[in-house]
Amino acid sequence: MQKRHLPPLNALRTFEAAARHLHMGKAADELGVTHGAVSKQIVNLEDQLGFPLFNRLGNRLALTGQGQKLLKAAANAFDQLGYAIARLEGEAIAGELRVSVPTAFAEKWLVPRLAKFTDAAPELKLSLLSANASYDPVGGDLLGDGLDLAVRYGEPVWKDGTARLLSHVGSFPVCSPLLVSTGPGLATPNELLQHTLLLDDPQGVNWRRWLARAGLGNAELKRTLYFQDFNLLLAAAKQGLGLCLADRITAGEDLARGRLLRPFRQSIEHLGAYFIVLPALLSPAARAFADWLEAEIDLTLADPVN
Structure with missing residues (x-):
């Protein structure tokens, strides 16, 4: 349909x-007009469009298939307009x-960094929901249940939002200082195979990738422990059970405080990346939070201590 x-x-x-x-009277109350005015507007709209938007079931209303599609489009359009006006007015981040x-x-x-954002947005009611990729809905739909955005680590396969790269990160072995002082030693990557390898995937695929990078592509994972969380x-790792x-x-933070150490410099970059999954329609608060996340990640990765 052309704009005109x-x-x-x-x-x-x-x-x-x-x-x-789904009620003419409630719509009339919200808009400050009469029930008849609402009914007339709906009838005129249906006539102009050439298809019904509601099924009338006595005093009850139900949306037709076309009505459901138009509701989604109209709600998104009015929300976007409201957000745009809020930005023009310099409205504080709230809601x-x-x-x-x-x-x-x-x-x-x-x-540990969240106070920087909440102090800048004291009127915002922020809810953080914890989730792991293994618990995400089948099919990759992340933004249900009223979520405004999501952060995930992995590959951008999620269907119901735009995956915005937050940061690539390199993965490398870490362990407790206790392991180095009391174990078989960690002078070379080959000695690492004498230790227990802590896995975040049942088959040890990630460890095999790192070992291949270190020149040990055919190495056997003799001692392993798998953790889903x-x-x-x-x-x-911090308790000295092995390397992860x-x-x-x-x-x-654990590296900076000496609770973990990094025995080898080899790093693999292709295990995945952190992404922000965003809906097509972004509220001012969601946009501000996503921008803040990106800035904080950049600060973290620019810090040589970390």
Whole structure:
């Protein structure tokens, strides 16, 4: 439909209210007009479009298939218009924001820095929901249940949002200083095979990739422990149970404080990356949070200590 053929904005606004409430009277109350005015606007809109938007079931309303599609489009359009006006007016970041993040990312990196964002947006009601990639819905739909955005580590295969690269990271072995002082030794990557390797994937694919990078492509993984939760994996490494693969985002603080050390410099860059998964329609709060995440990640990776 050409822009010049769009229905009147008032008719679309009336339809959106009626479709949201599925009640002409409630729509009239919201818009401050009469029930008859709402009904007339809907009838005129249906006549102009050439198809029904509602099924009338006595005093009840139900959207037709075309009505459901128009409601989604109209709601998104009005939301986008509202967000644009809010930005023009310099409106403070407020309202609600629901963000889904991997548990290890939240605990090890995000939460220690979160006050920087919340102090800058004191009127925002922020909800952080922990999630791991293995628990994501089948098919890659991440932004259900009212989520405004999500952070994930892996490959950008999610269907219901735009995956915006947050950061590539290199993965490398880390371990407790206790392991170096009491174990078989870690002078060369080959000696690493005398230790227990802590896995974050059941088949040890990630470790095999790192070993191949270190010139040990045919090495056998003799002693392994698998952890589904990355927090447990890091906890096991800090307790001296073995070595795990980590990155500067999730292990940076432990490395800086000496709770973990990095015995080898070899790093592999192709295990995945951190992404922000964003809906097509971004609220000012979601946009601000995504921009803040990117800036903080850049600061972290620029810090030579981490």
